[in-house]
Amino acid sequence: MELSGKNVLVTGGAGFIGSHLVDQLIKQGCTVRVLDNLTNGKLKNLSHHENNSRYEFVMGSVTDPFDVALVMEGIDVVFHLACLGVRHSIRHPFENHRVNAEGTVLLLQEARKQHVMKFIHCSSSEVYGTAQWVPMTETHPTHPCTVYGASKLAGEAYARAYHSTYGLNTVVIRPFNAYGPRSHHEGDAGEIIPKSIVRAMNGEAVLVFGDGLQTRDFTYVEDTAKGLVAAAESDHTAGLTFNIGSNFEISIGKLAEKIVEVVGNPAAHITHLENRPGDVLRLYADSTTFCKLTSWQPAVSFDAGLAKTVQWFKDRPEKLSELFGQESGANWQ
Ligand SMILES: NC(=O)c1ccc[n+]([C@@H]2O[C@H](COP(=O)([O-])OP(=O)(O)OC[C@H]3O[C@@H](n4cnc5c(N)ncnc54)[C@H](O)[C@@H]3O)[C@@H](O)[C@H]2O)c1
Numbered sequence: 001m002e003l004s005g006k007n008v009l010v011t012g013g014a015g016f017i018g019s020h021l022v023d024q025l026i027k028q029g030c031t032v033r034v035l036d037n038l039t040n041g042k043l044k045n046l047s048h049h050e051n052n053s054r055y056e057f058v059m060g061s062v063t064d065p066f067d068v069a070l071v072m073e074g075i076d077v078v079f080h081l082a083c084l085g086v087r088h089s090i091r092h093p094f095e096n097h098r099v100n101a102e103g104t105v106l107l108l109q110e111a112r113k114q115h116v117m118k119f120i121h122c123s124s125s126e127v128y129g130t131a132q133w134v135p136m137t138e139t140h141p142t143h144p145c146t147v148y149g150a151s152k153l154a155g156e157a158y159a160r161a162y163h164s165t166y167g168l169n170t171v172v173i174r175p176f177n178a179y180g181p182r183s184h185h186e187g188d189a190g191e192i193i194p195k196s197i198v199r200a201m202n203g204e205a206v207l208v209f210g211d212g213l214q215t216r217d218f219t220y221v222e223d224t225a226k227g228l229v230a231a232a233e234s235d236h237t238a239g240l241t242f243n244i245g246s247n248f249e250i251s252i253g254k255l256a257e258k259i260v261e262v263v264g265n266p267a268a269h270i271t272h273l274e275n276r277p278g279d280v281l282r283l284y285a286d287s288t289t290f291c292k293l294t295s296w297q298p299a300v301s302f303d304a305g306l307a308k309t310v311q312w313f314k315d316r317p318e319k320l321s322e323l324f325g326q327e328s329g330a331n332w333q
Pocket of ligand 1: 014037041063103123174
């Protein structure tokens with residue numbers, strides 16, 4: 001499918017990955033409508049598109065049938081990224097389910113009604129739970145550890161069901177952990193890399209929950225966004241489910257050491273705290289199937305991506321203490 005000239009809806013487009021996806025789609029000649037309720041997304045992530053006639057922002061919720069019907073009008077391709085996150089799900093399981101699972105059915109229903117050509121459902125590696133073997137192909141069992149993982153699994157099951165029952169062209173993408181500019185350090189949306197960068201820049205303790213032997217496969221956010229685009233462009237993805245990861249595994253302990261080193265504040269140090277509830281112990285992707293089918297490849301090495309991310313935080317206009325004040329440590333509590 002040629003995306004240039006298509007009308008595209010990005011749910012959650014003001015968020016971290018969503019805003020990079022919007023950048024990519026605008027660059028490729030799409031007309032992009034964003035639906036976001038700004039729970040965690042920020043308009044400033046998209047402010048550089050404000051005067052572009054091919055960009056439109058709609059403030060609304062994926063759980064509201066009226067909003068969903070309104071934004072779906074005239075849309076050729078949907079990228080569904082709106083969600084509430086892992087740590088949010090620990091304190092607010094039902095709300096998390098409503099947005100991540102029920103919101104997905106609502107969007108699928110409206111997409112079918114309005115004859116959308118393609119629906120890219122952004123799921124997550126969290127649907128797997130802890131790796132039983134590595135690297136993890138798409139056939140690895142799904143045993144989510146959190147309500148977030150479970151609600152993402154429900155959402156992707158609905159997407160596949162809309163393909164098999166109604167013939168809607170749905171594709172499920174399971175990104176492994178993404179990092180990069182615009183990632184969240186704040187509140188319950190905060191993720192390990194941005195939280196640790198902000199703490200290290202302030203000369204504070206970088207927090208490692210548990211023994212630090214947990215591993216993740218981190219992908220630079222622009223690569224993740226390009227993977228979502230590649231899924232839409234390919235004519236061989238309908239009804240299928242794919243991993244996108246970097247094929248690069250690092251322990252959280254090692255990651256914390258690297259962040260302290262790259263940030264370069266001599267006062268920064270590492271502290272171990274209790275385990276996070278529902279923490280997945282190991283994630284390491286095998287994305288071979290997707291790479292072969294679409295010719296997508298992660299292009300940014302972890303060291304290069306981490307350096308860019310640290311620089312982005314250093315260039316932020318806010319005072320360091322302000323950023324630190326937004327970081328909540330054990331952010332599921
Ligand atoms: N960040 C990662 O490491 C990662 C890894 C795997 C999968 N994912 C998936 O990628 C997608 C984007 O994640 P992200 O990291 O950019 O998170 P994010 O929180 O930055 O983006 C989600 C966006 O959804 C919006 N949103 C929340 N509730 C909404 C609602 N009811 N209606 C409309 N918009 C709503 C938020 O305001 C936010 O802008 C999600 O589907 C997530 O599950 C992320």
